[in-house]
Amino acid sequence: MSLACLRLGYLPLIDAAPLIVAEELGFAAEEGLALDLTRMANWSQVRDMLAMGAIEAAHMLVPMPVAQRMGLGPATPDFDLLMVLSQGGQAIAVSAALAARLRAVGHGFGFDDPAAARDALAAVVSGPLVVGVPFPFSTQAELVRRFVALSPLAAQITIRTVPPPQMAAALASGEVDAFCVGEPWASHAVETAAGALLVAGRAIWQAAPEKGLVVTHRFAETRPEETARLIRALWRACRWLDGPENRATAAEILARADYLNLPPELCERGLLGRLHISAAGDIRPCPGFIRFHEGAANFPWRSLAALLARGIAEAQGLDPVAAMAAAKAAFRTDLYRAALRPMGAELPAASSRIEGALREATPARAEDGTMILGPDAFFDGATFDPDFQTC
Amino acid sequence: MTRLSILIVEKDHDRAQKIVEGIAAAGPHDVTVLTETGGLARRIAEVSPDIVLIEVADPSRDVLEDLALASGPLDRPVAMFVDHSDEHLTRAAIEAGVSAYVVDGLQPERIKPILDAAIARFHMVSKMRAELAATKAALEDRKIIDRAKAILMKSKGIDEEAAYALLRKTAMDRKLRVAEIAGQLVMAAGLLS
Numbered sequence: 048m049s050l051a052c053l054r055l056g057y058l059p060l061i062d063a064a065p066l067i068v069a070e071e072l073g074f075a076a077e078e079g080l081a082l083d084l085t086r087m088a089n090w091s092q093v094r095d096m097l098a099m100g101a102i103e104a105a106h107m108l109v110p111m112p113v114a115q116r117m118g119l120g121p122a123t124p125d126f127d128l129l130m131v132l133s134q135g136g137q138a139i140a141v142s143a144a145l146a147a148r149l150r151a152v153g154h155g156f157g158f159d160d161p162a163a164a165r166d167a168l169a170a171v172v173s174g175p176l177v178v179g180v181p182f183p184f185s186t187q188a189e190l191v192r193r194f195v196a197l198s199p200l201a202a203q204i205t206i207r208t209v210p211p212p213q214m215a216a217a218l219a220s221g222e223v224d225a226f227c228v229g230e231p232w233a234s235h236a237v238e239t240a241a242g243a244l245l246v247a248g249r250a251i252w253q254a255a256p257e258k259g260l261v262v263t264h265r266f267a268e269t270r271p272e273e274t275a276r277l278i279r280a281l282w283r284a285c286r287w288l289d290g291p292e293n294r295a296t297a298a299e300i301l302a303r304a305d306y307l308n309l310p311p312e313l314c315e316r317g318l319l320g321r322l323h324i325s326a327a328g329d330i331r332p333c334p335g336f337i338r339f340h341e342g343a344a345n346f347p348w349r350s351l352a353a354l355l356a357r358g359i360a361e362a363q364g365l366d367p368v369a370a371m372a373a374a375k376a377a378f379r380t381d382l383y384r385a386a387l388r389p390m391g392a393e394l395p396a397a398s399s400r401i402e403g404a405l406r407e408a409t410p411a412r413a414e415d416g417t418m419i420l421g422p423d424a425f426f427d428g429a430t431f432d433p434d435f436q437t438c
Numbered sequence: 439m440t441r442l443s444i445l446i447v448e449k450d451h452d453r454a455q456k457i458v459e460g461i462a463a464a465g466p467h468d469v470t471v472l473t474e475t476g477g478l479a480r481r482i483a484e485v486s487p488d489i490v491l492i493e494v495a496d497p498s499r500d501v502l503e504d505l506a507l508a509s510g511p512l513d514r515p516v517a518m519f520v521d522h523s524d525e526h527l528t529r530a531a532i533e534a535g536v537s538a539y540v541v542d543g544l545q546p547e548r549i550k551p552i553l554d555a556a557i558a559r560f561h562m563v564s565k566m567r568a569e570l571a572a573t574k575a576a577l578e579d580r581k582i583i584d585r586a587k588a589i590l591m592k593s594k595g596i597d598e599e600a601a602y603a604l605l606r607k608t609a610m611d612r613k614l615r616v617a618e619i620a621g622q623l624v625m626a627a628g629l630l631s
Contacts, residue, residue, distance in 0.1 A: 087495065088495040088496065088497045088499075089495070089496065089497055089498075089499040089500045090500050090503075091494075091499045091500055091502075091503050091537070092494050092495055092499065095494065095532055095537070096532075099529060099532055101532075119507070120503065120507070181500065182500050182503070182504075183500075183503060183504045183507050207479065207504065208500050208501050208503065208504035209501070210497040210498055210500055210501065212497060213475070213476070213497065213498070216476060217476070220476060220477070222476065222477055363507075
């Protein structure tokens with residue numbers, strides 16, 4: 048059987064693993080697909096290549112199709128998010144100078160307590176605080192806004208885009224005081240002694256959706272068979288990646304020169320959930336630091352689209368109601384269900400939910416019986432009801 | 439007509455120079471070249487350009503998206519990509535590997551000649567870069583084949599011509615390139631020595 052070839056774009060991050068694993072371990076071939084993976088250099092390029100049809104699908108920050116549907120950035124064809132590929136995988140880091148001041152006031156760098164980290168930071172920072180994120184529309188930007196929301200820091204921060212490979216240098220040169228970025232770039236800053244890790248993304252938001260599988264709306268509508276196969280191939284790759292015994296293998300594959308081209312040891316930290324938080328080598332075990340599948344992590348909740356749209360609308364001074372409606376249409380729960388139902392995958396009965404309501408894994412109604420949803424709480428206890436917008 | 443301030447972000451000095459020459463031919467403008475991308479946002483604020491030209495695949499490009507957004511989210515001052523009035527030009531630019539960020543309100547007829555010039559130059563430098571890479575690769579192949587030949591000549595006591603014939607025959611039998619077989623031989627010899 049000859050394989051149908053699809054061109055996919057990705058950025059060299061550990062959360063590109065589902066695409067790489069789908070191709071390398073044959074999950075794509077099982078679906079009759081050959082994935083032609085192209086490493087790209089920035090998110091704008093990924094967006095442009097998808098918009099002009101130079102690639103059929105992309106590994107993309109989950110808020111990017113949301114912003115696209117809201118009319119932000121250049122005019123492009125509509126994008127659809129087919130599934131979430133990963134949750135978590137990010138960390139907030141502070142400069143070496145700030146880390147020293149935090150230690151001086153007795154902060155223990157537990158990595159898992161955002162409230163303590165935030166309050167300690169507020170105590171040592173009096174003026175402006177510049178925080179780097181990889182892209183204006185990113186989970187990282189949402190996490191930073193959430194992290195400082197209930198603190199005086201909210202009035203002090205400026206969020207600025209810095210390309211992930213340049214984060215460590217920006218921190219060292221004082222261009223930014225802190226940053227929030229996906230692995231391996233947070234660990235890279237620790238390795239170069241530019242800074243120390245302060246808090247894990249998942250400690251701020253347990254189900255922080257990081258990357259998604261994105262295609263143009265036109266592709267999803269005109270090539271339904273390949274769309275469904277792609278969803279299934281990546282779903283299987285994600286399930287494989289959440290087998291704890293597979294993570295070290297995944298790190299080896301990702302590290303290769305034709306993919307991330309980085310030492311396996313650096314790729315491994317995030318995947319195994321063993322982060323070095325400082326150049327001195329303090330290790331913080333962080334189980335579930337990044338998740339690819341468990342707890343319905345792949346489901347593209349429409350409530351998630353609404354939540355991210357509201358965050359972007361508020362940051363940009365736009366009407367949140369229109370933004371939420373536009374964004375929800377991009378999250379294709381219908382295609383996700385149709386692709387995975389025939390293979391007996393667990394599918395939630397609802398397509399929208401109250402975000403942030405689950406402090407621990409909880410059974411929920413599925414299309415067929417019950418299923419377990421992973422925890423999705425925010426550290427500050429906030430919840431978001433897409434119909435009533437309570438937070 | 440007033441001169442435009444054009445900023446070119448390009449690490450490679452020779453490439454930047456080629457682009458500058460192309461733009462000079464398009465009319466008298468003030469062209470600034472930035473070869474360092476650290477502190478890009480600050481430098482752009484200082485220069486305050488009308489147009490920024492940057493390679494599509496430059497890692498610093500997302501910084502420009504951020505700046506464009508900061509200047510007014512729905513004004514769409516961003517990239518030629520935006521400009522539906524000339525989709526052909528947009529596509530040509532991206533295919534050539536150049537993205538342009540343009541201040542709001544600049545007339546398309548003023549942008550077009552500059553972008554046309556940039557596209558032509560980007561095509562030229564991409565071609566040069568590809569040729570350079572090919573030349574380098576050929577040189578590497580040559581070096582490794584020479585080393586493999588030397589190993590064979592010494593260990594089997596054969597002359598250069600026979601050593602090359604042996605490499606070529608093995609490569610053909612294995613359906614590999616001569617350079618690949620040579621690489622394997624050199625690596626194996628390294629392990630054994």
